[in-house]
Amino acid sequence: MAPPFLEIRNLAKRFPTRQGREPSPWVIRDLSFAVGEGEFVTLIGPSGSGKTTLLNMIAQIDVANDGQILFSGDAIAVSDPKSLRPGLDRRVGYVTQDDNLLPWRTTIDNVLFPLEVQGRLDDKTRAHAETLVKAVGLSGYERYYPHELSGGMRKRTSLIRTLVYDPPVILMDEPFAAVDAQTRAQLQEDLLRLWEMGRKTIIFVTHDIAEAIALGDRTLVLTKQPTRIGAEHKIPFRRPRNVKDIFALEGFASVYETIRAEIQ
Amino acid sequence: MTAIDQVISGSAEPFISRKMAIFLGRLGFTAALLIAWQWAADAFGIIFFAPPMAVLQRLWEMTASGEMFLDIWATLKVSAIGFVIAMIAGAGLPFLLRLSARFTEAIEPYIFWSQGIPKYALAPWLILWFGIGELPKVIIVIAMSFYVIFYNTFAGVKAVDFRLVNMARVIGASEKVVAREVIWKSLQPFFYAGMKIAMPHAVGACIVGEFLVSTEGVGYYIEHARELSDTVGVFAGIVVATGLVLAINALVNWMERRALAWRPVEREMR
Amino acid sequence: MKRYRLIDRVLVGVALLLLWQLGSWLLGTYWLSTPWLTISRFCTSTWSGEMLRHAGYTIEEAALGAIIGAVPAIILPFALRRMPTVVAVLDPFMMGGYGAPKLALAPLFILWFGIGIESKIAVVASIVFFIEYFSTLSGVRQLDAKLVQMAQLVGASERQVARHVVFPSAVPNIFAGLRISLPIGIAVAVVTELISSNRGLGYLVQIGAMNFDVTQVFAALLGATILVLAVGYAVDGTERVLLRWRPPADSQQQQLGTA
Numbered sequence: 001m002a003p004p005f006l007e008i009r010n011l012a013k014r015f016p017t018r019q020g021r022e023p024s025p026w027v028i029r030d031l032s033f034a035v036g037e038g039e040f041v042t043l044i045g046p047s048g049s050g051k052t053t054l055l056n057m058i059a060q061i062d063v064a065n066d067g068q069i070l071f072s073g074d075a076i077a078v079s080d081p082k083s084l085r086p087g088l089d090r091r092v093g094y095v096t097q098d099d100n101l102l103p104w105r106t107t108i109d110n111v112l113f114p115l116e117v118q119g120r121l122d123d124k125t126r127a128h129a130e131t132l133v134k135a136v137g138l139s140g141y142e143r144y145y146p147h148e149l150s151g152g153m154r155k156r157t158s159l160i161r162t163l164v165y166d167p168p169v170i171l172m173d174e175p176f177a178a179v180d181a182q183t184r185a186q187l188q189e190d191l192l193r194l195w196e197m198g199r200k201t202i203i204f205v206t207h208d209i210a211e212a213i214a215l216g217d218r219t220l221v222l223t224k225q226p227t228r229i230g231a232e233h234k235i236p237f238r239r240p241r242n243v244k245d246i247f248a249l250e251g252f253a254s255v256y257e258t259i260r261a262e263i264q
Numbered sequence: 265m266t267a268i269d270q271v272i273s274g275s276a277e278p279f280i281s282r283k284m285a286i287f288l289g290r291l292g293f294t295a296a297l298l299i300a301w302q303w304a305a306d307a308f309g310i311i312f313f314a315p316p317m318a319v320l321q322r323l324w325e326m327t328a329s330g331e332m333f334l335d336i337w338a339t340l341k342v343s344a345i346g347f348v349i350a351m352i353a354g355a356g357l358p359f360l361l362r363l364s365a366r367f368t369e370a371i372e373p374y375i376f377w378s379q380g381i382p383k384y385a386l387a388p389w390l391i392l393w394f395g396i397g398e399l400p401k402v403i404i405v406i407a408m409s410f411y412v413i414f415y416n417t418f419a420g421v422k423a424v425d426f427r428l429v430n431m432a433r434v435i436g437a438s439e440k441v442v443a444r445e446v447i448w449k450s451l452q453p454f455f456y457a458g459m460k461i462a463m464p465h466a467v468g469a470c471i472v473g474e475f476l477v478s479t480e481g482v483g484y485y486i487e488h489a490r491e492l493s494d495t496v497g498v499f500a501g502i503v504v505a506t507g508l509v510l511a512i513n514a515l516v517n518w519m520e521r522r523a524l525a526w527r528p529v530e531r532e533m534r
Numbered sequence: 535m536k537r538y539r540l541i542d543r544v545l546v547g548v549a550l551l552l553l554w555q556l557g558s559w560l561l562g563t564y565w566l567s568t569p570w571l572t573i574s575r576f577c578t579s580t581w582s583g584e585m586l587r588h589a590g591y592t593i594e595e596a597a598l599g600a601i602i603g604a605v606p607a608i609i610l611p612f613a614l615r616r617m618p619t620v621v622a623v624l625d626p627f628m629m630g631g632y633g634a635p636k637l638a639l640a641p642l643f644i645l646w647f648g649i650g651i652e653s654k655i656a657v658v659a660s661i662v663f664f665i666e667y668f669s670t671l672s673g674v675r676q677l678d679a680k681l682v683q684m685a686q687l688v689g690a691s692e693r694q695v696a697r698h699v700v701f702p703s704a705v706p707n708i709f710a711g712l713r714i715s716l717p718i719g720i721a722v723a724v725v726t727e728l729i730s731s732n733r734g735l736g737y738l739v740q741i742g743a744m745n746f747d748v749t750q751v752f753a754a755l756l757g758a759t760i761l762v763l764a765v766g767y768a769v770d771g772t773e774r775v776l777l778r779w780r781p782p783a784d785s786q787q788q789q790l791g792t793a
Contacts, residue, residue, distance in 0.1 A: 380760075
């Protein structure tokens with residue numbers, strides 16, 4: 001059997017222990033899960049369950065104390081600060097909680113930024129970028145600066161900026177948390193639509209149970225610290241999903257309740 | 265603890281502590297500067313680069329003969345007079361302007377534009393009026409120091425929380441009390457900020473003024489030495505001038521620390 | 535009240551001119567010249583090209599000095615971005631240089647370079663350098679680390695990060711420094727010309743004084759003032775265009791300058 005596309009094995013993380021003090025507690029301990037190619041996995045957990053830390057380690061902007069991260073069976077170095085490779089040579093895209101747009105670039109220039117940096121900017125990729133801009137409803141706002149955009153629009157720009165260079169794995173850290181409910185529902189739909197176009201592997205972190213169920217093929221429930229995978233649920237609903245009416249689907253309530261109980 | 269924990273927490277002993285490294289670095293840099301100075305004196309000749317030892321010797325002679333103190337005193341005297349007047353004007357004017365917003369708006373562009381006049385360039389005209397002496401210098405010092413104090417105090421007055429002012433008025437405080445208690449207290453950090461810049465500026469301005477119009481003072485010493493091609497004198501004078509201004513700078517910093525010690529928020533974080 | 539503002543200002547201006555004229559009547563044209571004489575001398579001098587020629591020298595000195603001073607001052611904090619220890623080592627020296635009266639070095643530079651353009655350039659450069667160093671340094675320090683991280687995640691190299699993230703982030707601060715240092719550069723060039731020169735606006739002032747020609751002095755002063763203010767406005771204008779991307783609350787068109 002082929003190795004999983006992305007596998008996390010016994011990952012462990014604690015923050016640096018100050019000299020002379022007690023060893024600091026484990027934030028993540030013995031965390032393992034696997035993700036198949038093209039799978040949309042949602043991670044759900046309470047605040048303080050180290051969700052962002054986990055993503056940071058997969059994205060290689062933070063070290064782990066123990067454990068392994070394997071891409072298609074190849075282990076990457078996780079513990080050596082000096083050998084950290086952010087984004088793992090662009091194999092991992094990361095949509096962070098803050099939109100982190102460059103304030104001095106227009107919307108379209110922000111979206112083109114990764115392509116520019118990677119030397120892949122040409123007519124084809126530029127057209128792809130413009131397609132993405134249209135797909136999230138930002139047509140007409142290409143020449144606007146971030147400070148002229150609403151929070152939701154900045155989020156969308158940040159999202160397509162990551163999508164534009166087609167990384168095989170995309171991490172998302174509560175990308176829709178800071179947006180109002182209506183915009184969130186719209187963004188969720190946009191995301192699913194974009195995902196359907198390309199079927200990338202996505203790991204999506206959230207604290208919103210409904211969002212986790214609505215978006216994912218599978219939902220993994222994180223425990224409190226020291227965080228492990230507490231439970232795993234295969235989401236039974238067919239795609240394409242109607243995010244706005246997901247509550248009405250049969251079986252939604254029971255999955256929802258089960259997960260809610262697990263998070264307590 | 266795993267090996268990783270050790271590396272991450274930095275408990276692996278560095279070769280020398282950071283503080284020590286910085287101290288040594290500064291020492292080394294100073295030494296390098298002195299060595300470069302000596303080299304320049306050898307390479308370019310005494311006309312252009314007075315050797316460090318000669319400068320030191322001249323400084324010693326100046327101190328021994330008392331000339332050092334005379335010059336410094338002459339400079340400080342003028343600086344102080346000019347500074348005090350500038351301070352009264354610069355800190356007082358915003359309070360006066362407070363009384364009429366309309367008048368303030370009317371004269372604001374003129375204050376802004378007058379700042380564009382190169383103040384030192386007034387020196388020749390002032391000499392025409394007052395001859396070579398102390399008055400032109402004082403006027404230049406006032407002109408240079410005024411703007412900094414004025415703008416800082418002005419910004420401070422603007423920034424005063426007018427809710428506090430209104431509250432004070434409501435409970436029956438007179439205008440004078442309002443000005444003293446509420447406005448002055450809120451204004452203090454701005455005022456001190458202006459003073460901090462203006463005091464060393466005043467001394468510096470006086471010294472430069474002395475290039476143009478004077479027969480005494482540190483600036484005069486420097487310019488006079490230059491006219492005689494006395495390079496050692498020029499260097500020595502510059503050392504004294506720089507030292508003087510930096511000393512005033514340090515003095516003001518110390519004063520500020522003491523005055524605002526009760527405000528933890530105001531303390532500068534370097 | 536806004537309507538009255540322009541009228542008020544014009545009134546104040548007229549009042550000031552009247553005061554000047556009054557003083558000139560009372561004390562004599564010799565001491566104070568008159569508004570009319572000064573302005574007409576300024577105009578004839580400009581039309582004849584004399585004012586422009588000397589202004590040109592002053593601008594040349596200030597511009598070259600500003601470039602020589604600003605370029606290393608801007609590069610240094612970027613180059614030292616990853617070496618905070620070096621920055622800390624240099625800090626007292628830089629602060630000392632910043633606090634020291636650079637104009638006091640004018641005689642030294644005149645001794646070295648003579649009364650030509652080089653001494654003026656040296657003085658301007660020394661002043662602009664320290665101002666720009668600290669401005670740029672604060673800009674580099676204020677850098678949002680998360681933006682750097684984002685750039686690294688999409689594959690930017692060290693150089694790309696410096697060019698696309700660090701530098702643009704520091705530009706507002708660099709401009710803030712220029713807003714102060716460039717007008718000062720002009721003023722300083724004028725003053726150094728006063729001390730010793732045979733060209734430039736400061737020279738015109740000095741010549742006027744030596745000939746007891748107060749009108750000449752004032753006309754030259756007017757020219758110098760216009761130049762200082764023009765440079766300030768130019769920097770403001772450039773900043774407004776270049777920094778369009780800034781959220782309105784952040785823009786700083788300062789009024790502080792200490793020429």
